[in-house]
Amino acid sequence: EPEVTQTPSHQVTQMGQEVILRCVPISNHLYFYWYRQILGQKVEFLVSFYNNEISEKSEIFDDQFSVERPDGSNFTLKIRSTKLEDSAMYFCASNPPSSYEQYFGPGTRLTVT
Amino acid sequence: AQSVTQLDSQVPVFEEAPVELRCNYSSSVSVYLFWYVQYPNQGLQLLLKYLSGSTLVKGINGFEAEFNKSQTSFHLRKPSVHISDTAEYFCAVSDKGRDDKIIFGKGTRLHILP
Numbered sequence: 577e578p579e580v581t582q583t584p585s586h587q588v589t590q591m592g593q594e595v596i597l598r599c600v601p602i603s604n605h606l607y608f609y610w611y612r613q614i615l616g617q618k619v620e621f622l623v624s625f626y627n628n629e630i631s632e633k634s635e636i637f638d639d640q641f642s643v644e645r646p647d648g649s650n651f652t653l654k655i656r657s658t659k660l661e662d663s664a665m666y667f668c669a670s671n672p673p674s675s676y677e678q679y680f681g682p683g684t685r686l687t688v689t
Numbered sequence: 690a691q692s693v694t695q696l697d698s699q700v701p702v703f704e705e706a707p708v709e710l711r712c713n714y715s716s717s718v719s720v721y722l723f724w725y726v727q728y729p730n731q732g733l734q735l736l737l738k739y740l741s742g743s744t745l746v747k748g749i750n751g752f753e754a755e756f757n758k759s760q761t762s763f764h765l766r767k768p769s770v771h772i773s774d775t776a777e778y779f780c781a782v783s784d785k786g787r788d789d790k791i792i793f794g795k796g797t798r799l800h801i802l803p
Binding site: 607609611617618619620621624631632634667669671676677678679680681682683 | 721723725731732733734735738740779781783789790791792793794795796
């Protein structure tokens with residue numbers, strides 16, 4: 577069964593560094609999302625992406641964040657200058673046309689030191 | 690704005706006993722409702738979803754949930770739990786036909802006692 581994949585599974589970075597989290601959504605899906613989950617807290621929406629542009633973003637998704645679909649398969653989340661509070665599990669999700677079921681990847685655990 | 694309330698942060702239950710995990714939501718429009726499960730150190734897996742039709746929804750691993758529009762609830766139930774059901778369970782909502790983002794509750798940790 578097709579699945580969403582994410583790399584790396586764990587990323588450790590120093591405060592102020594840039595990180596890029598990568599996701600490969602399921603191939604026929606058109607809608608893409610990033611969510612994050614700070615340890616012990618709920619999953620929070622960051623951004624949705626459709627037709628090569630952001631559809632919606634939350635207040636968390638400030639100027640330090642950006643998303644890109646550089647080719648036909650990858651979907652990336654970039655954090656320009658990481659802060660300690662960016663430490664979290666980041667989930668990518670996608671869904672096909674005419675379906676509200678989002679398929680989640682296994683997540684990337686980002687640790688900012 | 691949508692919101693999801695899971696009143697119980699942790700629910701202990703004996704193995705083979707029934708369990709109900711409570712979820713209430715608020716939204717100004719019609720919604721889709723979901724339950725996701727997160728096993729230790731893993732990602733999110735869809736247990737079941739309510740989109741329309743029958744208010745009783747059956748999902749994987751013997752779980753079911755009932756949509757109650759008048760009470761704005763979507764409680765999750767299982768008649769007999771197993772040790773393998775130990776996980777965090779998240780109730781979630783999405784606006785029907787408006788935008789696709791999913792709003793999650795804070796989660797309920799199901800703790801199975803031997």
